[in-house]
Amino acid sequence: MSATLLKIGEVATSSGLPVKTVRYYEEIGLLAPTVERSDTGYRLFTPQIFDRLAFIKRAQHLGLSLNEIQQILAVYDQGQLPCGEVRSHLEKKVEQIAEQIRSLQLLQNELQGLLSGWQDQPDTVPQARDRIPVICPNLQTK
Numbered sequence: 001m002s003a004t005l006l007k008i009g010e011v012a013t014s015s016g017l018p019v020k021t022v023r024y025y026e027e028i029g030l031l032a033p034t035v036e037r038s039d040t041g042y043r044l045f046t047p048q049i050f051d052r053l054a055f056i057k058r059a060q061h062l063g064l065s066l067n068e069i070q071q072i073l074a075v076y077d078q079g080q081l082p083c084g085e086v087r088s089h090l091e092k093k094v095e096q097i098a099e100q101i102r103s104l105q106l107l108q109n110e111l112q113g114l115l116s117g118w119q120d121q122p123d124t125v126p127q128a129r130d131r132i133p134v135i136c137p138n139l140q141t142k
Contacts, residue, residue: 011053
């Protein structure tokens with residue numbers, strides 16, 4: 001065992017990630033070139049693991065999924081800079097966010113319209129003979 005290889009606990013402590021997360025990333029192939037197994041089956045990581053984990057964390061912070069990150073890392077692992085792949089994913093993410101904003105603005109307008117026409121209702125449910133067949137007339141009659 002080389003002195004430059006790190007155990008999973010050391011990687012977790014230094015990276016600030018839980019051991020379970022590091023193990024999961026390794027299991028799904030995100031850490032492939034930076035991990036090997038000892039004769040006893042322990043995961044041993046090269047120091048490059050920290051750059052890779054930092055990239056994964058940053059990409060996730062920007063909204064990329066682990067699947068998207070895996071595609072980007074596959075390009076990198078083939079010896080190419082994946083900047084074009086990163087840009088493509090980020091452009092798609094911007095489009096998705098713009099669509100979410102449009103949807104939320106429509107919902108906001110609908111809620112504001114509902115609230116602007118709000119009419120106070122009695123606090124008690126009418127008796128059976130006078131019962132209105134709706135739970136909240138303001139919400140259900142529009």
